[in-house]
Amino acid sequence: MTRPVAVLRPEPGNSATAARAEALGLTVIRLPLFAVRPVAWTAPDPDIHDALILTSANTIRHGGEALRSMLALPVLAVGERTATMARSAGFDVMATGVADVTALLALAEARGIRRALFVGGRERIPVNSDVIATAITVYGSDALPLARREIEALDGAVALLHSARAAHRLGGLVVDRSRIRLAALSDAILDAAGAGWAGGLAATAPDDGMLLGVARMLAD
Template identity: 35%
Template sequence: MAGRVLVTRPEPGASATAARLKQAGYEAVLLPLSRTVALPVDLEAVHGPFDAVAVTSANALSHAPRELIDMLSRTRCLAVGARTAKAARDAGFAAVDNGPGDAAGLAQAIVAELPAGARIAYLAGRVRMPDFERHMREAGFALQAIETYDTDRLQPSETALRDLLENDAPDAVLLYSAKAAEAFAMLAHAHPRLAAGALLCLSPRVAASLQGLEGAHIFTAATPDEDALLARLAAASPAVS
């Protein structure tokens, strides 16, 4: 067994990650510390037509109302990476571009491909970094952000926490969002051995939420996707073994 890995992402992604970890020889322990919830979208406030739809998270598609997808699905979709591009195709978008894997790279690709002044619908979460929108507007694009979901912090049940603490401490923890990292930091302050292993973060923003954990072994994925995160987990071995 290559190590005990705590997975903090919510379902349905948590079980998919656990299956990948099991296939790689790890023992996965699920403890979701965040959840995504759909937000109501005022369709009358969506001011189309648009030249393109930009998406930096698959959650923005999975939580979007069907009516919104139907309004936009014939418009070219510019997705941040492979997972989001697949979600766009599954949702019904006919023309989908697979981006470079991060929001900054997607912004650069849009600037290179579309004329300034192009109108872009940006499907996004309420909690997000401002860089993509700022880059688009500075480059002269007319961007409308449409918030389709929010991310909440979750407090694990007493039973789940007790079961976790009664067994061996995790060798590694996978952290996918700033909200989950904040929740984990609170738990780790109360139960320090939870943070004794490698803390593997999807992005620098996620890692920043752990800075209050003194002496923690914090690692960041090379790119903000699960493939890179699991590669970072493998690179953390033999510490995770």
């Protein structure tokens, strides 16, 4: 029996991932765990920074006019989707990481970056790096209320995990982890989910297509 695939990421990414999954012939459960909303912020002086670190397309969506004042800074992005949106917004992308933010920061250091501006979400994995001079929050993810029947519908599914926060929340919602398989966007996200699941695999790069490839294997 083929398992359904549960898409848990916030909109608008939820609809996009669900459509890709359905195009692959997968049965999809659309269940956003969070809603992403902009946070008021003030842009720092771009002249005191030498690069912009972007780890999510949500930064582009919710950064507003303040983010546009950073257009002179070269961008290092996690994942091709984030890089593509940055280019569409007018940024010059100097490098795209194919793993996670830790790998991207190592790449930034190798490129000679020393005073980067990190702009991202309120809920993020803490990182320690001499590369980052300033870190600013421009959006937050608020938990959405879920009915018990919605949570029970995940029984026997493959859950797609796009963030460590989604991994943590899923673990707190379900009663029997042994009935659910996990497909995660990275090893760090898979680790954040903890133990006790029916199985789990991480994509080899932070790419939605690769994640769905993993989900397809787990669904069979």
